[in-house]
Amino acid sequence: MKLTKLFDGQWPQTILFDLDGTLVDSAADLAAAIDQMLLALGREQAGEARVRQWVGNGAAVLVQRALAGCHDHDAGAPMDQATYHQALTLFFDAYHDHNGLHATVYDGIEDFLVRAQQQGCKLGVVTNKPAAFTDALLEQMGLSHWFGVTVSGDTLTVKKPDAAPLHHALAALGGDVGSALMVGDSVTDIRAARNAGVPVVAVRYGYNYGDPIDSLGAEIVVDSLAELL
Incomplete structure (x- = not known):
């Protein structure tokens, strides 16, 4: 489906993008930081495959899920707050070192951004990632110049x-x-939109x-943003 079908044959005037999992595959960076945090706490590493299933609601929730070992961080015994705050500090320290180290821009993103700019679209990023890491990641990935906010x-x-x-x-x-x-990769983005x-x-x-994600109500679901061009 062409993007213009959503806007009476025109491109949207403004496009907002999620960051992690939409513009940039940053799971390897996040997993490395989570595993470093868990090791510092004397726990087993989670690994990238599990961390990929925990990303999307910000650093605080990611750390909670890692400590619980599952997506539902409310499952099981109540979380010890002292341990949680220690873990969050350890994660932030580790992620400062890993942010952008292994991340890559998804295929089709650059082509889509070029076309959107040619069409006069105003572009922005709306992410649940902490600000301390958002702009640094966009800069390192060579994407920051595309976005006005x-x-x-x-x-x-x-x-x-x-x-x-x-x-x-x-x-x-x-x-x-x-x-x-809105362009995103999760139910969180769909609900926000x-x-x-x-x-x-x-x-x-x-x-x-x-x-x-196909059955969650997005107007269009694609394997690559290049499909919209």
């Missing part, structure tokens, strides 16, 4: 799936809900907690 998980007091980060990005770009699009009142394109290659 980045809204991170700690930019506001709420994060996706709340609508506020998307509305904040639209306001910063001078965009409006009626001509905006729904809450914000904008259509959403979902990509299959990202980190939707190990679950298929």
Whole structure:
């Protein structure tokens, strides 16, 4: 399906992108930091395959899931808060060293961004990743120059799936809900778009907690953004 079918034959005026799992495959970096954290706590490493299923709701939730060893961090015994805060500090220290070290830009992203710019689209990033890592990763991946705004998980007091980060990005770009699009890889992005009142394109290659994304209500689901061109 062509993207223009969502906007009466035109391109959207504003496109907001998720970061991890949508623009950049950063799971190897995140897994390395999580495993370093777990080793420092005397625990077994999780490995990249498991970490891929835990990414998407920000660093705090990722660390909680890693400590619990499962996606549902509320499962089992209540989490010891002292251990959690120690783990979060260890993770942040480790991720400062690993951020962007093994990450790659997904195929089709550059082609799509070039076309979007040619069409006059205003582009932004809305991620649940902490700001301390968002801009650094975009810079290291050579992507920062494409985006007029980045809204991170700690930019506001709420994060996706709340609508506020998307509305904040639209306001910063001078965009409006009626001509905006969200692009993401998880149910969190789809819910955020729904809450914000904008259509959403979902990509299959990202980190939707190990679950298929096709049946979650996105207007378009693709294997690569190049399919939209």
